[in-house]
Amino acid sequence: xxxxxxxxxxxxxxxxxxxxxxxxxxxxxxxxxxxxxxxxxxxxxxxxxxxxxxxxxxxxxxxxxxxxxxxxxxxxxxxxxxxxxxxxxxxxxxxxxxxxxxxxxxxxxxxxxxxxxxxxxxxxxxxxxxxxxxxxxxxxxxxxxxxxxxxxxxxxxxxxxxxxxxxxxxxxxxxxxxxxxxxxxxxxxxxxxxxxxxxxxxxxxxxxxxxxxxxxxxxxxxxxxxxxxxxxxxxxxxxxxxxxxxxxxxxxxxxxxxxxxxxxxxxxxxxxxxxxxxxxxxxxxxxxxxxxxxxxxxxxxxxxxxxxxxxxxxxxxxxxxxxxxxxxxxxxxxxxxxxxxxxxxxxxxxxxxxxxxxxxxxxxxxxxxxxxxxxxxxxxxxxxxxxxxxxxxxxxxxxxxxxxxxxxxxxxxxxxxxxxxxxxxxxxxxxxxxxxx
Numbered sequence: 001x002x003x004x005x006x007x008x009x010x011x012x013x014x015x016x017x018x019x020x021x022x023x024x025x026x027x028x029x030x031x032x033x034x035x036x037x038x039x040x041x042x043x044x045x046x047x048x049x050x051x052x053x054x055x056x057x058x059x060x061x062x063x064x065x066x067x068x069x070x071x072x073x074x075x076x077x078x079x080x081x082x083x084x085x086x087x088x089x090x091x092x093x094x095x096x097x098x099x100x101x102x103x104x105x106x107x108x109x110x111x112x113x114x115x116x117x118x119x120x121x122x123x124x125x126x127x128x129x130x131x132x133x134x135x136x137x138x139x140x141x142x143x144x145x146x147x148x149x150x151x152x153x154x155x156x157x158x159x160x161x162x163x164x165x166x167x168x169x170x171x172x173x174x175x176x177x178x179x180x181x182x183x184x185x186x187x188x189x190x191x192x193x194x195x196x197x198x199x200x201x202x203x204x205x206x207x208x209x210x211x212x213x214x215x216x217x218x219x220x221x222x223x224x225x226x227x228x229x230x231x232x233x234x235x236x237x238x239x240x241x242x243x244x245x246x247x248x249x250x251x252x253x254x255x256x257x258x259x260x261x262x263x264x265x266x267x268x269x270x271x272x273x274x275x276x277x278x279x280x281x282x283x284x285x286x287x288x289x290x291x292x293x294x295x296x297x298x299x300x301x302x303x304x305x306x307x308x309x310x311x312x313x314x315x316x317x318x319x320x321x322x323x324x325x326x327x328x329x330x331x332x333x334x335x336x337x338x339x340x341x342x343x344x345x346x347x348x349x350x351x352x353x354x355x356x357x358x359x360x361x362x363x364x365x366x367x368x369x370x371x372x373x374x375x376x377x378x379x380x381x382x383x384x385x386x387x388x389x390x391x392x393x394x395x396x397x398x399x400x401x402x403x404x405x406x407x408x409x410x411x412x413x414x415x416x417x418x419x420x421x422x423x424x425x426x427x428x429x430x431x432x433x434x435x436x437x
Contacts, residue, residue, distance in 0.1 A: 119145050122418050124420070125166045143428070149180075149183045150165070151229070152166060157206065184228055198233070202237070225258040266279075267313075267316040281325055293330060332407065334417050336423040337354060353423075355422065355427075376393060378393045397430040
């Protein structure tokens with residue numbers, strides 16, 4: 001990513017927790033889409049029935065610690081690939097005089113959702129005492145979460161990995177029999193860097209070093225998988241990114257690890273498009289074990305008010321994705337936040353955590369509305385401090401359940417959530433309701 005103004009400060013330089021019902025837009029979102037025109041919203045806006053799909057981004061702390069990852073004093077679990085069982089062929093019976101009946105071809109199976117679909121939560125640590133993601137994981141892993149991805153690492157131009165390891169979160173996940181992914185990004189000075197990504201992808205020595213250092217990281221801290229989350233790459237580097245993912249997947253698979261790749265949501269392929277053109281769904285889907293669709297930030301502070309993840313747009317992204325990738329590999333992305341637009345000044349727009357929405361409604365006296373087409377809630381209010389008009393689009397239990405239902409409808413691999421620490425149990429209950437058989 002990054003020209004993304006939504007990105008959070010790096011973990012090493014953040015020193016205080018966020019206060020109040022708002023969070024900075026960068027701390028809320030994993031990716032920032034390229035601005036796209038949206039309808040102008042009046043003082044009391046009518047919900048937009050449709051919205052142009054826009055690739056999304058998410059802020060990820062760009063750690064600043066030394067590139068070399070050093071194991072902690074506390075031993076961490078070592079992942080041992082499950083041995084392949086040896087099967088002894090059963091001797092074929094001796095043919096009798098009576099001919100065997102002609103075999104009837106088995107019918108083609110209907111795709112079904114895996115018995116235990118993935119429920120992945122993105123785990124962040126923006127400063128040394130930030131325990132928001134940990135507390136969420138601790139509270140909800142037993143009944144809801146079975147995977148985490150720690151968004152705390154970045155590649156360097158030398159192919160090493162910088163960042164910090166939230167060992168307490170990784171160890172909790174592993175002790176709960178959850179899968180733990182190391183999320184690897186191309187961030188530099190708090191922003192996604194296209195030049196950094198280009199160097200890693202096109203310099204064979206740097207690419208090889210990056211892959212080897214990824215393996216070292218997984219082994220050192222007991223991770224079960226890697227999560228590639230490169231963003232803001234030139235469309236011209238499409239083939240180079242395919243090669244990086246192919247080489248990374250081959251190396252990880254040979255060592256017993258898996259690879260998940262995060263991609264911006266799109267409803268068709270445009271190889272020259274900014275931000276999304278680099279991502280060739282079909283090629284990435286062949287190499288990776290799972291594809292995480294960033295189906296959030298359809299609209300945001302960079303444009304006019306609108307749903308953060310309207311159901312029609314999310315479903316269209318899913319339809320295109322499953323036309324290119326086996327559905328069992330596809331995971332949709334769910335936002336645990338909304339946006340508050342100041343429509344009077346058109347400045348100072350804010351992200352609002354899921355769990356802070358009820359208090360915002362209560363303190364402003366707002367009357368929630370629900371857009372039945374977008375399957376998204378919204379409301380307006382007037383700020384008491386300065387009289388400015390505001391429009392808020394957000395998520396509630398109904399909208400999250402509606403999007404989660406796409407998992408069974410399209411036989412998807414599961415859901416991912418940006419991010420742990422912004423939600424409460426009602427969010428997870430809605431996910432569970434939507435994915436119920």
